[in-house]
Amino acid sequence: MKRSISHLHPSLAIEQAPAEVFLNFEDFLSNTETRVHSHPWGQVQLISGGILEVEAQDTRFLAPPHLAIWVPAGVMHKSFNRRPLEYCSINMASALTTSFPSNTSLIKVTPIIAAIIDDFRQRKISIAQSAADQRLMQVMLDQLAIQPTQHHFLPSSDHKYLAPILRAMELNPVDSTSLKQWANHVHTTERTLARYCHDELGMSFTEWRLRLRYLHSMELLRHGHAVKEVALTLGYQQASPFITMFKKYSGMTPEQYKHRLL
Secondary structure, X not given: OOOOOOEEEOOOOOOOOOOOEEEEEEEXXXXXXXXXXXXXXXXXXXXXXXOEEEEEOOEEEEEOOOEEEEEOOOOOEEEXXXXXXXXXXXXXXXXXXXXXXXXXXXXXXXXXXXXXXXHHHHOOOOOOOOHHHHHHHHHHHHHHHHOOEEOOOOOOOOOOOHHHHHHHHHHOOOXXXXXXXXXXXXXXXXXXXXXXXXXXHOOOHHHHHHHHHHHHXXXXXXXXXXXXXXXXXXXXXXXXHHHHHHHHHHOOOHHHHHHHHO
């Protein structure tokens, strides 16, 4: 998907970690890209209010607010965001990351993790100094280490049949073109295209499109659209099935998500 890059984020001017665990809070403007870089420490990246896109180990990772991106020490990576967002990185000495995956992964963000990070953000705590904050920091790390991980939320593919379809759908998430119609468009069969989806994406065409629409719905909600309006925009006849879909991925209702944004 073509990017419109307006801001190139400067490198984080930290050559040596100030502590075994330190947080970095930033507000990213829309269309901001970071330079390709790596860290001698492990890093968990979380956001609120938008979607973070990270490229690492030849893979694109998309992280909505309910997922964090884990980048192991030494892994070259860069990030991009299309919309403004609040960003937080949790940086950990390698000795503290033995329970984390060896490869870049997506980690579920639970309400406990989100609450601790919000608390640190509000109090402008980057390094835990007090015994109480050190305990909070440890709880946060313990919670992150035990959460289920996944390699993709919205995988991509360079396959000659799939690539143009995925690109078109990302440009228009509410497109209702069926798998059979797409198959005709790229001159193959519906069965063949369904097999490529499972082989290349690790999920069905329907699941991939649901995830894309979930990401799009967050943008619509973030811009103040009512839940029912978003449901109708996505092609639902009523709000309840949209609410069920949204909660399946985020763990909260659309109204709860809007409340968190406020």
